[in-house]
Amino acid sequence: MTFFIYSVLPRVTYSIKVCHILFRILDFIKNQERTKQSYLVKVPNASTEELKYIAFDFDKKHNIFKKIYDGISLVFQKSLSSEYAEVETLYLLPIINELGENYRFEEELINRHFRVFNLDSQDNKIPNISLNYFTIISLLNYINVDSNQKYNEIRKDIQNIIIEKFNNFEKNNAEDVFLLIDVLTCPYIGSSDAEVKNFRRQILDKIKFFDAGTSNADKDIIIETIAGYTSDWFYSWKENDLGKELNTKRGHSVY
Structure with missing residues (x-):
């Protein structure tokens, strides 16, 4: 019933509250499992009757x-x-991640909701370059490592959107700069280390970041150096604390 009511009139404040409730439920279950494992270390022969409590x-x-x-x-x-309008539902994606690999959306649902691409009259994909910074970053975080390679297509679609956006890169545009920085630090921008490196080089070449004559080897060194400054950027890709972030958001909410 909660989800049905929320789906009729989603709002950012409601999203944060719903996500906070869901995270606490999941965190409680996971804490119980950790307690169970610790108990089994101490009492290896514990019965099912004991463990159910x-x-x-x-x-x-x-x-x-x-x-x-x-x-x-x-x-x-x-x-x-x-x-x-999709800002309201972006908050729900990390909750899906918390459920684990067995609970992942199909690419079709993600595209239908966020409109990652459109189809022309010949059924060719047209990247949705109006997709904003927050949606791109949230989708990349949702895709994550993707060990089962479930999201290779949508990752490629996002890469194409970024390329199209940087055809008109403006260094004085905050969203362009934020996106560039996250492209250089996001470990999920490609499905392999080689793909990540090549894509970052392609983006920096597109905005004419390197001096003329810079070798690919030197470019890779520069890219790796930039990527090493992860603690200084806008989004923490590897050390997310969803519970802490939701508490912070709730503290900023207007009641």
Whole structure:
């Protein structure tokens, strides 16, 4: 019922509150599992009867996970994003990540909701270059490492959008600069280290970042040096604390 009501009238403040509730539920379940594992180390022969008072069993845990997944899916299916409106649902993507690899959206749903690309009369993909910075970064964070290579197509679509955006790169445009910095530090911009390196080089070549005559080897050294300054950039790609971030957002909310 919560998801149904939220899907009718999603708002940023409601998104933060819903995500905070969902995260606390998931965090509670995961803490129980850690307690269970610690108990089993001390009492290896603990019975099922004992353990049921410490943590949810497999079926109960995944029943809760499935309800959360289905609820968020309902929100994504009932609403299509506009150039700005998808901010409300971006907050739900990290919750899906918290559910684990068994609960991942299909590429089709992600594209339909966020409109990553459009199709022309010949069914050729046209990158949606109006996709904003926050959506691009949130989708890359959602794709993450993607060990099962489920999102290779959408990752490529995002790369094409970034390339199109940087055809008109403006160094005085904050969104362009933020996006450039995150492209240079995001480990998920490519499906392999080689692809990440090549894409970063391609972007910097496009905006004429390097001096004429700079070798690819020197370019790679410069790129690796820039990527090493991750603690100084706008988005922390490897050390996210969702609970802390949600608490901060709640503190800034207007009631």
